[in-house]
Amino acid sequence: MQNKLKTEISIHGRVPAPFSKQKITAMIREILAQAKIDAQSIGLSFAGQAKMQTYNRAYRKKNKPTDVLSFAYAPRRKSEGLEGDIIICPAYVKQDIKNSDTPFTEQMKRLLVHGVLHLAGMDHAKEADAKKMFTKQEKILRTL
Numbered sequence: 001m002q003n004k005l006k007t008e009i010s011i012h013g014r015v016p017a018p019f020s021k022q023k024i025t026a027m028i029r030e031i032l033a034q035a036k037i038d039a040q041s042i043g044l045s046f047a048g049q050a051k052m053q054t055y056n057r058a059y060r061k062k063n064k065p066t067d068v069l070s071f072a073y074a075p076r077r078k079s080e081g082l083e084g085d086i087i088i089c090p091a092y093v094k095q096d097i098k099n100s101d102t103p104f105t106e107q108m109k110r111l112l113v114h115g116v117l118h119l120a121g122m123d124h125a126k127e128a129d130a131k132k133m134f135t136k137q138e139k140i141l142r143t144l
Helices: 021-035 049-060 090-096 104-119 127-141
Strands: 008-012 039-046 068-073 082-088
Touching: 008 021, 021 039, 021 104, 021 127, 039 104, 049 068, 049 090, 068 104, 082 104, 090 104, 104 127
Parallel strands: 008 039, 039 082
Antiparallel strands: 068 082
């Protein structure tokens, strides 16, 4: 499915190597297509651990850094598609995968998919929802 809307994608902060703004923009567009999501605008920011901890404390009441946060905004009209922001902390990701076999690039892509799915309303608070979300996440990840 092709996104019916021309999604505006903005990227802020230092893009971690080996990614580029162009590559990330293309991945976001592919994620939207694979997930069959219409989006008006998506903002992606990269933050350091201290800034991520500040956001996590302010919005989730957890005083520690995290890997990804998503903030969906209600569209003005249904036809306008979703709008939202994703924040990823590359330093946290590098630390988090240190004792695993997961490459940094794969985990960053996974978090990008994860963030977009959250913007679309998916969640993993309940086991059944988690299974559905993570299955879809990994399926999309394999296409990137």
